[in-house]
Amino acid sequence: MTTRKLHFGRIILITVISTLMVMPVYLLFKISISSPSEVLTQHPTFLIHHFDFSHWRDVFQSGNIWAPLEKSLIVATGTMALATVIVAPASYAISRLSRKVRFGYIAALFFTKMFPTVGIALPIAITFTRWGLVDSDFGLVMAHLIEEIPFMAWILLSTFSAIPKALEEAALVDGANRMQALRYVVFPVAAQGIAVAAMYVWLNSWNEFTFALYLSLTTKTLPLEVYYYVQRGGFFETAAYSTLLAVPVILITFVLQRYLKSEYLSGAVK
Amino acid sequence: MRWLKKYYLELLLVLPMTVYILGFTLVPLIKTVILGFQDRYTGKFSWSTYQALFERPDFIQSIGNTAGISLISLTIQMFLAFVIANVLKQKFHGRAVVRSLVLMPMGIPTIVSGIIALYIFGTSGYFNELLLKLHLITRPVQWLTEGFQGLLVISLADTWKVLPTLVLLLLAGLEGISNEIYEAAAIDGASRWQTLGRITLPLLKPTITMAVLFRAVDVFRIFELPQVLVGQSVPFVATFAYQEYNLNNPNGSGAASTILLAMILTFALLWLKFVDRGAGFADQN
Amino acid sequence: MKKKIWLRGLVGVGVLASLSLLVACGGPTKKTATSTLNVTMGLSDEEWKVMNQDVLPAFEKESGIKVNAIQMEAADVEKKLQASVAAKRNDIDVISQDVNTTAQLVADGYMEDLSDQTKIIPSSTYPIQKQVGVFNGKTYFLPYRPNVEINYYNKTKFDKYGLQPPTNWDELLTVAKTLKAKEGIGRVAFKMSGDVIELVEFIRSAGGDPLNLNDAGTVTALTYLQKLMPYLSADTLKGTFSTTNTFLAKDEVYYMPNWPFATNIIVGDGGRKDILATSGFAGPKEQVKTLGGEVLGVVKGTKNKAAALKFIKYLETKQVQQLLLKKNGWPSFRADVTGTVTGWQAPYYQATDAALKIAQPLPNVTYMPDVNKLINDIFQETCVQGKDVKTVLQDYQPKLAKIKAEAKKAQ
Numbered sequence: 001m002t003t004r005k006l007h008f009g010r011i012i013l014i015t016v017i018s019t020l021m022v023m024p025v026y027l028l029f030k031i032s033i034s035s036p037s038e039v040l041t042q043h044p045t046f047l048i049h050h051f052d053f054s055h056w057r058d059v060f061q062s063g064n065i066w067a068p069l070e071k072s073l074i075v076a077t078g079t080m081a082l083a084t085v086i087v088a089p090a091s092y093a094i095s096r097l098s099r100k101v102r103f104g105y106i107a108a109l110f111f112t113k114m115f116p117t118v119g120i121a122l123p124i125a126i127t128f129t130r131w132g133l134v135d136s137d138f139g140l141v142m143a144h145l146i147e148e149i150p151f152m153a154w155i156l157l158s159t160f161s162a163i164p165k166a167l168e169e170a171a172l173v174d175g176a177n178r179m180q181a182l183r184y185v186v187f188p189v190a191a192q193g194i195a196v197a198a199m200y201v202w203l204n205s206w207n208e209f210t211f212a213l214y215l216s217l218t219t220k221t222l223p224l225e226v227y228y229y230v231q232r233g234g235f236f237e238t239a240a241y242s243t244l245l246a247v248p249v250i251l252i253t254f255v256l257q258r259y260l261k262s263e264y265l266s267g268a269v270k
Numbered sequence: 271m272r273w274l275k276k277y278y279l280e281l282l283l284v285l286p287m288t289v290y291i292l293g294f295t296l297v298p299l300i301k302t303v304i305l306g307f308q309d310r311y312t313g314k315f316s317w318s319t320y321q322a323l324f325e326r327p328d329f330i331q332s333i334g335n336t337a338g339i340s341l342i343s344l345t346i347q348m349f350l351a352f353v354i355a356n357v358l359k360q361k362f363h364g365r366a367v368v369r370s371l372v373l374m375p376m377g378i379p380t381i382v383s384g385i386i387a388l389y390i391f392g393t394s395g396y397f398n399e400l401l402l403k404l405h406l407i408t409r410p411v412q413w414l415t416e417g418f419q420g421l422l423v424i425s426l427a428d429t430w431k432v433l434p435t436l437v438l439l440l441l442a443g444l445e446g447i448s449n450e451i452y453e454a455a456a457i458d459g460a461s462r463w464q465t466l467g468r469i470t471l472p473l474l475k476p477t478i479t480m481a482v483l484f485r486a487v488d489v490f491r492i493f494e495l496p497q498v499l500v501g502q503s504v505p506f507v508a509t510f511a512y513q514e515y516n517l518n519n520p521n522g523s524g525a526a527s528t529i530l531l532a533m534i535l536t537f538a539l540l541w542l543k544f545v546d547r548g549a550g551f552a553d554q555n
Numbered sequence: 556m557k558k559k560i561w562l563r564g565l566v567g568v569g570v571l572a573s574l575s576l577l578v579a580c581g582g583p584t585k586k587t588a589t590s591t592l593n594v595t596m597g598l599s600d601e602e603w604k605v606m607n608q609d610v611l612p613a614f615e616k617e618s619g620i621k622v623n624a625i626q627m628e629a630a631d632v633e634k635k636l637q638a639s640v641a642a643k644r645n646d647i648d649v650i651s652q653d654v655n656t657t658a659q660l661v662a663d664g665y666m667e668d669l670s671d672q673t674k675i676i677p678s679s680t681y682p683i684q685k686q687v688g689v690f691n692g693k694t695y696f697l698p699y700r701p702n703v704e705i706n707y708y709n710k711t712k713f714d715k716y717g718l719q720p721p722t723n724w725d726e727l728l729t730v731a732k733t734l735k736a737k738e739g740i741g742r743v744a745f746k747m748s749g750d751v752i753e754l755v756e757f758i759r760s761a762g763g764d765p766l767n768l769n770d771a772g773t774v775t776a777l778t779y780l781q782k783l784m785p786y787l788s789a790d791t792l793k794g795t796f797s798t799t800n801t802f803l804a805k806d807e808v809y810y811m812p813n814w815p816f817a818t819n820i821i822v823g824d825g826g827r828k829d830i831l832a833t834s835g836f837a838g839p840k841e842q843v844k845t846l847g848g849e850v851l852g853v854v855k856g857t858k859n860k861a862a863a864l865k866f867i868k869y870l871e872t873k874q875v876q877q878l879l880l881k882k883n884g885w886p887s888f889r890a891d892v893t894g895t896v897t898g899w900q901a902p903y904y905q906a907t908d909a910a911l912k913i914a915q916p917l918p919n920v921t922y923m924p925d926v927n928k929l930i931n932d933i934f935q936e937t938c939v940q941g942k943d944v945k946t947v948l949q950d951y952q953p954k955l956a957k958i959k960a961e962a963k964k965a966q
Contacts, residue, residue, distance in 0.1 A: 090287035116493065123292065149287060223381055
């Protein structure tokens with residue numbers, strides 16, 4: 001009897017959790033296709049009464065969406081790639097150093113993450129402006145790396161720490177040199193962990209706002225475009241652009257579900 | 271020299287990352303900290319900026335609000351993440367679908383989650399409408415105000431956005447505890463609560479520490495959500511620092527940022543000393 | 556095994572992408588020919604259409620100067636200038652800037668002194684408009700587009716409770732009290748969240764001086780606000796020019812001032828034809844509005860000063876001003892620009908026009924950002940925390956004196 005009851009309780013719990021997580025995204029989408037009278041009232045409706053795609057049509061017809069979309073894609077992908085190239089080898093190396101060094105490094109990473117972004121955005125913006133990196137995709141990638149490198153290192157350090165040294169040593173005994181051991185033994189084991197971290201970095205960069213604001217003059221990323229409509233635009237443009245900003249991200253998380261096994265984060269705590 | 275020879279590869283690999291972090295984070299960070307210790311007008315070393323800061327009513331409030339929301343958020347988020355992770359750990363029909371749904375907010379940009387929160391918690395928002403329809407309230411409630419209620423709503427908006435990552439983290443920890451231990455406990459006749467208190471939580475401690483510290487850093491620095499949801503009416507240290515900077519006082523901004531740094535450090539040290547006691551973070555083996 | 560190949564591919568693509576990025580974007584972006592002017596403006600979508608289709612092409616054709624107009628909110632201009640000036644890059648030549656944020660730019664030394672260029676200002680300019688860009692006797696900004704907030708109200712709700720939009724402080728208090736009594740929550744709101752525009756209106760309407768802050772007028776204004784505060788919506792403390800539109804359109808507040816650009820969004824876009832506007836209400840002494848809008852300035856160190864001045868001169872011509880009035884509903888700084896705004900926007904334009912007649916700019920002093928902070932803190936202590944007005948004002952006098960002294964020293 002108790003098991004059935006528990007079972008029932010669990011179903012309710014699961015339903016409630018799923019609903020709460022999905023509801024906000026649904027509402028955002030709903031507003032973007034609503035007619036004004038459904039939204040601009042004291043009693044907004046919960047259900048979709050009819051599909052009014054005119055706001056979406058306006059967004060695409062105005063043509064303001066493509067350039068920011070392209071910039072956001074390039075910057076997010078570039079940040080992901082560069083972060084991986086810089087962090088993966090470094091994390092590997094640190095994970096092979098003594099415990100003290102490793103701990104010091106982790107503490108330093110943690111420390112750099114504690115400061116508010118506004119605090120370092122200005123000095124960085126001045127330096128980057130001097131180097132002519134304003135409005136360049138590469139400049140923004142470099143700025144995003146400031147936040148993403150410690151973040152990725154935080155995950156990857158643990159991923160690599162979880163790979164036993166013995167595995168590598170065995171390869172060395174078998175006559176492989178260090179690069180070969182790295183290439184054929186260590187990286188294949190760590191690859192999925194790296195992929196997960198890389199995906200996180202992509203998402204963070206796609207969403208980043210503060211540095212983008214400082215380092216853009218004539219070009220925009222998607223979050224900046226949304227910010228413009230939040231400040232200046234109508235209610236529905238804001239909803240439509242916000243949905244557009246969220247959609248690719250939701251799709252990516254869905255697609256990468258299979259690879260997003262929690263074990264890759266587990267390394268972080270072992 | 272022998273050391274260099276032995277570790278040259280490691281050094282080579284670590285170098286780019288170290289240089290980047292030093293050059294682009296640590297150096298500007300230290301510059302900003304120094305800025306806070308300089309007098310605004312003379313540029314000489316002085317406490318005057320901090321003195322002025324602590325005379326501002328908003329700043330005192332912002333410290334309280336920041337500490338408050340951090341406690342509220344961490345409590346709610348750790349509790350919910352733990353519950354959801356426990357649910358997802360079990361195998362049931364449609365688990366993959368539920369997992370996908372739970373992970374959905376992960377990639378929603380913070381600025382968008384702020385916009386959504388406004389739709390929901392505005393005076394004419396969906397939450398009030400729901401409560402009105404259920405006859406729980408008779409007139410709309412203004413949720414986003416100073417005090418516990420406002421902090422709670424902001425932290426709910428924050429919770430929605432960060433829960434997926436936390437769930438993944440805790441799930442990883444939970445899955446790392448072998449079933450044999452649970453089976454042994456069941457044979458010894460341990461109740462559910464005993465299992466939770468004596469086995470799950472202690473074994474999960476490193477994960478919890480990791481998650482708490484990870485989250486604490488971000489929730490102490492909370493910026494975009496309050497900026498969108500409450501503006502200056504509920505000040506936080508990070509939004510205050512931004513406001514100071516906007517009103518032409520980089521010294522004040524630097525000092526406020528430094529205070530935030532100190533707050534996070536204090537929290538991390540207290541946690542490691544009194545709660546974690548060397549179980550997780552410090553013991554990197 | 557398949558999975559691993561897929562992932563390896565991903566990593567490979569990532570490495571390639573990063574390498575190509577390095578090659579593609581490694582060099583600094585080159586500055587284009589000197590005949591391109593970079594101009595910042597903060598406009599809405601509709602206003603940009605007018606700018607790009609009707610205003611800029613004619614100038615480009617006439618002068619051969621290319622204008623690169625960039626969308627930028629007033630609050631962001633400072634960040635951009637700070638970075639580009641500190642880096643000696645001169646990315647921006649001309650700014651069309653919110654007149655209430657100019658003090659800071661002048662204080663920071665980002666703006667070119669245009670005192671010898673005042674002949675550009677047309678003779679038909681309203682006297683008050685000639686003064687808005689003058690700091691310490693030097694002209695840094697030239698007139699372009701005066702603006703003023705109008706007070707929006709929800710006719711449906713006002714009718715429902717038999718209310719009229721207030722014309723003085725007593726009526727305002729009555730309206731706020733009535734709405735709170737009928738609905739249970741405050742439905743009248745102002746913007747008291749860091750912006751001092753409306754606070755200064757209250758102070759000045761009672762005869763106070765925002766640079767003195769200890770006179771009878773300031774005391775009257777704050778005492779009144781202390782009384783009014785409990786009947787106001789909580790949104791008063793978080794209203795911005797963009798959130799106000801939502802508050803009004805979603806019936807969250809029934810009375811709130813905002814800049815006239817809100818008309819297009821609330822009424823045009825949102826279809827809320829029952830939200831109307833007036834020019835506001837009078838205080839015990841007089842009715843005062845804070846003058847806003849935009850002025851034109853040249854960024855210090857620009858290599859395109861001549862072209863910049865030419866462009867400013869063009870924007871100030873009668874013909875452009877008339878065009879902006881007709882298409883955007885922007886009131887002009889020129890007395891000789893007349894024209895009628897027709898259609899549904901007409902009543903809102905009339906409210907703006909009436910409010911403009913009684914508008915005064917914020918004090919043109921370079922230390923205004925610091926005074927701004929003081930006024931906010933005073934409001935916080937008196938109206939939010941409920942402390943005694945006179946005591947608080949006394950307490951703030953030394954701080955105000957220090958700000959003024961430091962400003963004098965810096966000159």
